[in-house]
Amino acid sequence: xxxxxxxxxxxxxxxxxxxxxxxxxxxxxxxxxxxxxxxxxxxxxxxxxxxxxxxxxxxxxxxxxxxxxxxxxxxxxxxxxxxxxxxxxxxxxxxxxxxxxxxxxxxxxxxxxxxxxxxxxxxxxxxxxxxxxxxxxxxxxxxxxxxxxxxxxxxxxxxxxxxxxxxxxxxxxxxxxxxxxxxxxxxxxxxxxxxxxxxxxxxxxxxxxxxxxxxxxxxxxxxxxxxxxxxxxxxxxxxxxxxxxxxxxxxxxxxxxxxxxxxxxxxxxxxxxxxxxxxxxxxxxxxxxxxxxxxxxxxxxxxxxxxxxxxxxxxxxxxxxxxxxxxxxxxxxxxxxxxxxxxxxxxxxxxxxxxxxxxxxxxxxxxxxxxxxxxxxxxxxxxxxxxxxxxxxxxxxxxxxxxxxxxxxxxxxxxxxxxxxxxxxxxxxxxxxxxxxxxxxxxxxxxxxxxxxxxxxxxxxxxxxxxxxxxxxxxxxxxxxxxxxxxxxxx
Numbered sequence: 501x502x503x504x505x506x507x508x509x510x511x512x513x514x515x516x517x518x519x520x521x522x523x524x525x526x527x528x529x530x531x532x533x534x535x536x537x538x539x540x541x542x543x544x545x546x547x548x549x550x551x552x553x554x555x556x557x558x559x560x561x562x563x564x565x566x567x568x569x570x571x572x573x574x575x576x577x578x579x580x581x582x583x584x585x586x587x588x589x590x591x592x593x594x595x596x597x598x599x600x601x602x603x604x605x606x607x608x609x610x611x612x613x614x615x616x617x618x619x620x621x622x623x624x625x626x627x628x629x630x631x632x633x634x635x636x637x638x639x640x641x642x643x644x645x646x647x648x649x650x651x652x653x654x655x656x657x658x659x660x661x662x663x664x665x666x667x668x669x670x671x672x673x674x675x676x677x678x679x680x681x682x683x684x685x686x687x688x689x690x691x692x693x694x695x696x697x698x699x700x701x702x703x704x705x706x707x708x709x710x711x712x713x714x715x716x717x718x719x720x721x722x723x724x725x726x727x728x729x730x731x732x733x734x735x736x737x738x739x740x741x742x743x744x745x746x747x748x749x750x751x752x753x754x755x756x757x758x759x760x761x762x763x764x765x766x767x768x769x770x771x772x773x774x775x776x777x778x779x780x781x782x783x784x785x786x787x788x789x790x791x792x793x794x795x796x797x798x799x800x801x802x803x804x805x806x807x808x809x810x811x812x813x814x815x816x817x818x819x820x821x822x823x824x825x826x827x828x829x830x831x832x833x834x835x836x837x838x839x840x841x842x843x844x845x846x847x848x849x850x851x852x853x854x855x856x857x858x859x860x861x862x863x864x865x866x867x868x869x870x871x872x873x874x875x876x877x878x879x880x881x882x883x884x885x886x887x888x889x890x891x892x893x894x895x896x897x898x899x900x901x902x903x904x905x906x907x908x909x910x911x912x913x914x915x916x917x918x919x920x921x922x923x924x925x926x927x928x929x930x931x932x933x934x935x936x937x938x939x940x941x942x943x944x945x946x947x948x949x950x951x952x953x954x955x956x957x958x959x960x961x962x963x964x965x966x967x968x969x970x971x972x973x974x975x976x977x978x979x980x981x982x983x984x985x986x987x988x989x990x991x
Contacts, residue, residue, distance in 0.1 A: 502573040503565065504946050505731065507554060508938040509579045509663050510743065511600065511765040512812070514550065516557035517938045518565040518572075521951050523961045525933070527565030529557045536597060541604040543847070544597035547585050550663065551670055559730040569732040574949040575671070575725065576739030576941030578746035579663040580765075581686045584638035586649070586711065587666065589659050592674050595646050598663070599638040602765075602805060602847040606637035607856040618704060625701060627685070627692045627777060627786025632848075632856055633805070635662060636688035636705035643706075653708050660711040662686070664740050668722055671737060676723035679713040681796070682745035685788035690715065692777055692786060695796065716740075717791040718749075719944040739945030743937045744768040745789050748799060750940030751905045751931065752962045754955050759893075759901055761886060761920075762937065763910035766850070767807035769889045770799045771897070782892035783852040792947070800896060802851035802889030806860075807882045808910045810844035814878060820871040828913045831876035839864040840873045841987035842881035849991060852892040858991045864983070879913070883920040884984045890924055903927040907936035914966075922972035923980060932963040 501520050508515040512535065518527035531553040536544040562569065582601035587594045599605070610630050613619075619630050628634055639660050643650040652658050661669065665679045684690040684697075688705055689712070691698040697712055716722060718741045725735040741749060744762055748770045751760040756774035761767060770789070777786045777798040789799040811824045821827055846860035862874065894900050904926055910916060911934050921928040933939055946952045972980075 501571070502951060503567055503571050504942040504951065505558065505561070505572045505575045506938040506942040506945070507558070507575065507577045507667065508743070508935070508941065509550060509554060509577070509667060511580045511602070514553040514557050515935070515938060516554070516561040517935060517942070518561050518567065519942050521946070523933070523939070523942070526567070527561040527563070528935070529560040529564060531557050539605070541847070543600040543602045545583065545600055547587070547594040547598050547666060550598070551667070554667060555729060558728065562730040569730055569735070572731060572735055573951060574736050574738040574945040575731065576945030577664050577667055577737065578741055578743050578937050578941035579667070579683070581662055581683055581742035581744070582633055582635045582638070583663050584635045584642065584660070585663065585666045586639065586642045586658055586660050589657055592669065595649055595658065596642045599641065601633055603638065604632045604848055604856050606632040606641055609637045609640070610856065613704065622688060622701070622704070624779070625691050625693070625698055626688055627779065628688055629783060629785065629854055631854055633850070634686055634688045636701070636707060639711070640706045653711050656710045658711050659713070660707070661713055664742070665713045668737060668740070671725050671728055672723040673726035675726065677713045678716045678722050680716050680718050680740040681788040681791045682718060682742040684715045686742060692788065695788065695791065717794070719790070719792045719948040721948060736949060738948035739941050739943070741790060741940060741944060744770055744801065745787070745799065746940030746944070747907055747937045748772065748789055748940070749943060750936030751907060752959050753905065754959070757899070760905040760907060760936070763807050763882070763906065763908035763916070765807065765809045767804040767882060767886055769802045769886060769893065771893060771901070773798050773800055778896060780896045782895050783854055784893055784896055785851065790944070800893055802893055804885040804889065805847045805850045806844040808908070810842070810846065810878055810882060811910070813846060814875065820874065827875050827879065828915050830872055831879050831915055833872040834876055837877035837880055838869065838873050840869055840877040841983055842874065842877040843987050843991050844878065844881045844885065845991050851889050853888070853988070855991070861987055861990050863987050863990055879916045879919055880980065882910070883916060883923050884980065886920060887923050887981065901926060903929050905929050905931065907931065907934045909934070917968045918971070921968040921970045923977060925970050925977065927970070928968040929964060930966045932965040
């Protein structure tokens with residue numbers, strides 16, 4: 501039996517899953533790490549903490565699976581995408597904390613570029629909107645705010661990467677500096693039509709070409725493991741994709757028009773649009789989904805920055821629950837949110853609004869409001885923001901979606917999934933394995949090393965766990981959407 505090690509490096513923690521060639525989960529370990537908030541709107545991670553959590557989870561998951569390092573045929577990596585690391589090429593040491601995708605510190609730079617009228621050029625070349633969310637301005641910030649960094653970068657002494665690139669560098673002992681098209685397409689630096697770094701974009705965002713990794717596909721040999729406990733030296737690292745594209749692949753959305761929503765720290769809707777990029781007129785993102793055997797596949801994406809992170813805030817900030825799964829039972833204590841609306845924009849509003857300076861809102865509460873109402877309103881807010889995204893995506897495509905596949909930790913919340921079906925008026929389909937982000941990385945790696953022959957071979961592995969049909973009446977749905985619109989005005 502051959503095994504695949506899937507590293508899912510997320511925003512709040514690292515998960516490693518060991519799967520056998522029939523995609524049975526043999527080991528699964530998660531480790532959270534510290535979230536660093538230097539100032540309001542700023543979010544950082546310690547890259548060394550990310551690396552240590554990766555080492556810990558690889559060793560622990562291999563132990564839980566009861567396998568030896570030589571049993572692992574391939575490693576796949578998936579990651580929080582836009583989070584930015586710059587490190588010393590000689591020592592491998594980061595020169596600054598990683599600046600996380602949620603971080604808004606470069607909003608002023610983005611506004612300046614927008615005022616200069618650069619938005620249309622950037623969107624045409626990258627498929628993205630001007631927003632602090634993406635990596636380009638984060639790289640420039642680090643180079644500008646670490647003494648001597650820009651000069652060192654020009655001399656070729658520094659390397660930039662999103663987390664996949666940083667992990668690949670470390671896993672190969674500093675031998676490989678590569679990224680994949682899905683992650684590269686989230687930097688504001690890659691031309692979506694050529695899948696190459698673009699000089700005009702590099703000049704616009706003031707990022708020297710010398711720090712950039714080589715852009716590769718998503719299912720191929722990137723390098724070999726060197727000196728990592730739980731993995732044998734020489735193990736191929738053969739699959740790599742940004743978390744949302746990896747989940748799209750893990751949901752087997754291989755045909756144009758198929759879509760998924762991952763409920764993690766944020767909520768991310770992606771739809772496969774085939775071999776041609778569809779440029780959005782409704783502030784959706786056009787992104788690379790994957791490149792396999794030289795063939796590009798594209799997707800439309802809408803991202804709500806906060807989903808599961810709002811539940812974490814109820815746990816850690818308001819302290820009205822002790823653990824995230826408790827929110828479902830708490831929310832079920834009431835039949836409705838009793839007029840309370842929660843807009844979970846605590847790190848700004850994503851698609852289709854793109855308001856970097858937005859702050860979260862709890863609105864409509866009275867003296868009769870208690871924590872059950874807030875819990876239910878939070879789940880409603882997470883679901884309602886996805887309605888805005890889906891509506892915009894359907895307008896771009898000119899056709900409705902019939903069903904939406906869901907995954908991620910919060911997709912196990914049955915009440916949230918039912919609310920999502922009700923507010924969308926669409927069927928929601930949840931697979932048996934909701935860790936589809938890790939599954940996608942495993943499938944890409946397995947495809948590269950011959951564990952799977954082709955995409956049809958992979959499709960046969962996908963199994964349904966549950967389907968959620970809309971049950972809410974049209975009048976009630978319209979009332980929720982109207983009050984959601986009112987709440988958005990307060991943001």
